[in-house]
Amino acid sequence: MAAPTLPSGLLLAYYGDDFTGSTDVLEAFTAAGVPTVLFLQTPDAAALARFPQARCVGLAGTSRGRDPAWMQVHLRPALQALAGLGAPLLQYKVCSTFDSSPGTGSIGCAIDIGVPLMPGRWSPMVVGAPRLGRYQAFGNLFAVADGQGWRLDRHPTMSRHPVTPMAEADLRRHLGAQTGRPRALVDFTQLQAGHGAQALAQCLQDSSTPPVVLIDVLDEQTLAEAGRLVWEQRGAGVFTASSSGLQYALAAWWRAQGLLPAAAPLPAARPAGRIAAVSGSCSPATARQIDQAEADGFALLRIDLARALGTGAQAELVRVLDAACAALDRGTSPLLYTARGPDDPAVQAFDATAASAGLSRAQAAQRTGELLATLVRALLERVPALRRIAVAGGDSSGEVAAALGITALTVAAGLAPGAPLCRAWSAVPARDGLEIVLKGGQMGGADFFARVRDGALHPAAG
Structure with missing residues (x-):
């Protein structure tokens, strides 16, 4: 029997809501053995041809600091161009501390733009990323600072962020101020029991329009199960607003299925002398x-x-x-x-x-x-x-x-x-x-x- 393989071509295309977050995804997939390139402008055919081995293509953006009117003008064509590349997963990459508000960096606005661009019946959302000290439990986001975990609305930085302070840790409620799209949750107890697909089916049964389905991530087991749920339930293609937790989750599941080699460290940086x-x-x-x-x-x-x-x-x-x-x-x-x-x-x-x-x-x-x-x-x-x-x-x-x-x-x-x-x-x-x-x-x-x-x-x- 032939060894399992990933489908040919691009696996994922993403728009990063800021440049640092865009390189976060670049690192996560590259380290997992998924060749990735990040463009700073929407790539044309000639630009893409320089990177024939790429399985993931990103576009670094600035939407995290922009209002919905800007997003309609600038984000919409960017996501349309990325959707045209034909990858089964189209991602709007968000910060793992969910920096956003109705007026600035609205993740809800990005979701409303992106979901119609893909044929999927749902829009998965993976935000937790244990490697970065980010955890989601029962829809609530937690982040580690100085070795201590904080619920995000009590986090020493995010609770007093100068532009997008986090006053609500339940991401369903936080997102509800930004979009009227239905929001649902597959929680970590369902993932741990191996019932993620059944929980998702219930979410879809309860919604007449593609819902945003948040997926808890607490540890390596739930991380891989989140990756499994997204990949196995991608259908003809889905749009997802997620942090680099999505990349870590997909890589964990693909590796567990033998679709990726064992994790290997990135090359060590050589000294520069002066920077x-x-x-x-x-x-x-x-x-x-x-x-x-x-x-x-x-x-x-x-x-x-x-x-x-x-x-x-x-x-x-x-x-x-x-x-x-x-x-x-x-x-x-x-x-x-x-x-x-x-x-x-x-x-x-x-x-x-x-x-x-x-x-x-x-x-x-x-x-x-x-x-x-x-x-x-x-x-x-x-x-x-x-x-x-x-x-x-x-x-x-x-x-x-x-x-x-x-x-x-x-x-x-x-x-x-x-x-x-x-x-x-x-x-x-x-x-x-x-x-x-x-x-x-x-x-x-x-x-x-x-x-x-x-x-x-x-x-x-x-």
Whole structure:
């Protein structure tokens, strides 16, 4: 009897709601042995032809910070293009902390756009990802911070997120404020008993329109069972709004069925000697990483937002750029940052700073990302030997990657769960082959920046 195999062609196409989340999926599938490429613009036939072995194609987006009107104009054609690739699974990749609200990054709006693009009778949702410290039980989402698990509406970061604070951990209720589509649940007790398919059948029987069906994930068993349910019940094709938990779940099930080889670690990152890092993140995790980077020998350079967003923008850019170049000349890695955690005075005064510059909060946030992108591009132009950069913050990552003329990303090596070292593909020779790490606010340990710089030589990377 022939060994079981996965069907030929693309297995999954996805749109990432921000750049850091997009590389999270890229890492998860690549590490599982599913060749994946992430594009920064909707790929045409020529772009796809450069990656003939790809079984998964992603498109990095910025919808997490956008309103529903933007999503109708920009997300709809992107999902339509991805649906046209013919993969049986079309994913809108969401953050594993479910960052969203009715007015900003509405996952419900994305679901309402995406479900009609696929013929499936249901829309699975897998958010839990144990490898990232994310767990879902009876529809409620939990996340680990500093070694302690929190219900998301009590999480020290997500409960006070500056844009999309989480006030409800039950994702059915949270999602209900964003879409009128029916919502159902296959819980972990049903999965553990092997009754996932029967539970799903009941969900479909109770709904006259394709429902969103949340699937609990608590551990490796329920992770694989979630993957089994999605894959075996995909029918002619389904749309799913899920975190990278979906990739981990599918890989777990495929591996259990002998459809993928045993898991193997990603290649170890080699040391870079010196890097440049920028941070637009205000999460407590990134603040600790900045603190540790200072102890690890980085040259910390704070960007004065009041000057950068006001009439002193050019002078501030020149000041920071000169200081960063001087650090690199000394053989030191610069880390340019806008804030050190949610209690940083720059964060507390951000609305006032924006108003003083005649900007809305959203405009000021975008301008900040553009400033970081300008700085990175100028650094690479002034120091051509610089070949590795790190960017912290989802919005910042998008601005930086777009400004560098990068066409696509593939995984080069592992560094921290959800934040791999990527290889940039570009038509610009100076950018092609650039190594880049895009890190979400919650990702990585305290020594993250040193790991990016030192690779496998860093003690914690062993």
